[in-house]
Each structure stands twice: as C-alpha cells, then as structure tokens.
Amino acid sequence: MVDAVGSQILAEIETSNKAKFPDMGEVELECATKRVTEKFSETLHIIGNEPSLALYRLQEHVRKTLPTLVENRIRMENLEQAVQGMCYDAEYASSALTQMQNSNQHFNSIDxxxxxxxxxxxxxxxxxxxxxxxxxxxxxxxxxxxxxxxxxxxxxxxxxxxxxxxxxx
Structure with a gap:
C-alpha cells in the first residue's frame, strides 16, 4: 500500500517537475524523484511504526518503575498491619479503662x-x-x-x- 501511494506521488511529482524544470535532464529528475520518494516512504514507515516505539518506551518505563512500586506496596501493607495492630491495642486499652471505672464500687466495698x-x-x-x-x-x-x-x-x-x-x- 505504501508503495502504491509512493508511486502515485512519484508520478505526480514527475509530471509537476517536468513542467517546472523543462531544461533539467531526465536523469537528474529521476534521481531527485527517487530521493523524494525514498524520504517519503521512510517517513511513512516511521509513522506506521510509531505505536510500537511508544509501546517500547512504555515497557521500558514500566520495567524501571515497577520494582519501586512493588516495594512501596509492600511497605504500605506492612504499615497497614502495624496501624491495625495499634488500633486493636488502643481499643483493648480503652475497654480496660472502662472496666476499671466500672469496678469503682468493688474497690469502695473492699475499702x-x-x-x-x-x-x-x-x-x-x-x-x-x-x-x-x-x-x-x-x-x-x-x-x-x-x-x-x-x-x-x-x-x-x-x-x-x-x-x-x-x-x-
């Protein structure tokens, strides 16, 4: 498909070049046309392969950042467990204090x-x-x-x- 588009463009350039450069030789014109079509074909090839280049860059980025993300996730899970343990300790201490306040009458009786x-x-x-x-x-x-x-x-x-x-x- 790229070659068909390139050949159409080449044909159009040749006809327009003949009109613009009537005294230029047929060989020079053919060389210039080849260079233009090669550059155009190369540009189309780069544009066509641009998504794969972007995916390669994404893959490279993920490969670099994934280990730090995993470390951060593990650290956050450990912190979450520690905080949860501290919450349980605080709840236990709170219930112990409540029970101590309720035992006031027992201490009065002992006194x-x-x-x-x-x-x-x-x-x-x-x-x-x-x-x-x-x-x-x-x-x-x-x-x-x-x-x-x-x-x-x-x-x-x-x-x-x-x-x-x-x-x-």
Whole structure:
C-alpha cells in the first residue's frame, strides 16, 4: 500500500517537475524523484511504526518503575498491619479503662471491709490490753489484800464478757 501511494506521488511529482524544470535532464529528475520518494516512504514507515516505539518506551518505563512500586506496596501493607495492630491495642486499652471505672464500687466495698477489719483489730487489741492490765492489777491486789482480789475477779469476768460481745460484733 505504501508503495502504491509512493508511486502515485512519484508520478505526480514527475509530471509537476517536468513542467517546472523543462531544461533539467531526465536523469537528474529521476534521481531527485527517487530521493523524494525514498524520504517519503521512510517517513511513512516511521509513522506506521510509531505505536510500537511508544509501546517500547512504555515497557521500558514500566520495567524501571515497577520494582519501586512493588516495594512501596509492600511497605504500605506492612504499615497497614502495624496501624491495625495499634488500633486493636488502643481499643483493648480503652475497654480496660472502662472496666476499671466500672469496678469503682468493688474497690469502695473492699475499702469499707478493710476499715471494719482495722476497727475490730483495734478493739481486740484494747480488750487484750485490758485483760493484761487487769491480770497484773489482780496479782498486785492479791499480794496486798485478799478481799480486793475477789472484787477484781468479778470485774475481770465482766471485762471478758464485754470482750466476747465485741468479738461477736
């Protein structure tokens, strides 16, 4: 097809050249016509093959940039996994804080029980100290007077009854 178009153009150029250059020789005219048709044919061939050249350039570009694109994609996937893990950690921490806030009443109950236990321990210590004090005073009174010892025994039995009531509470 290119040759048919080229030969038509060549024929037209020859007829126009004969009219323009009447004193030029037939050989020179033929040479000039060949050169023009060769250049024209070469230009048509380049234009016809231009898409393949463009595809070659695209392929070359893809070959150069594809490894960096793959590296960037892998890096982005790794970052996405890391961010997703951090989101899970944040959600877990948030739920733990919410549960801690809800456990406030349990801590208050524990505090009340500890305060009661401390109070009862102090009462026990007071009762023990009274017992010791009364036993020491009884010993001293026995040595001093036998009748005073009998009074102390009745008061120590009342102290024991008081301490037993405290323990029941």
């Amino acid at each position: 009340e029980h500890l305060n009661k236990a401390l109070y009862l321990k102090q009462e026990l210590n007071k009762a023990k100290s009274k017992q010791r004090h009364s036993s020491i005073s009884e010993k001293q009174q026995k040595e001093v007077t036998p009748s005073a010892a009998s009074l102390n025994q009745t008061s120590s039995s009342q102290d024991k009854e008081d301490s037993e009531k405290t323990n029941e509470i």
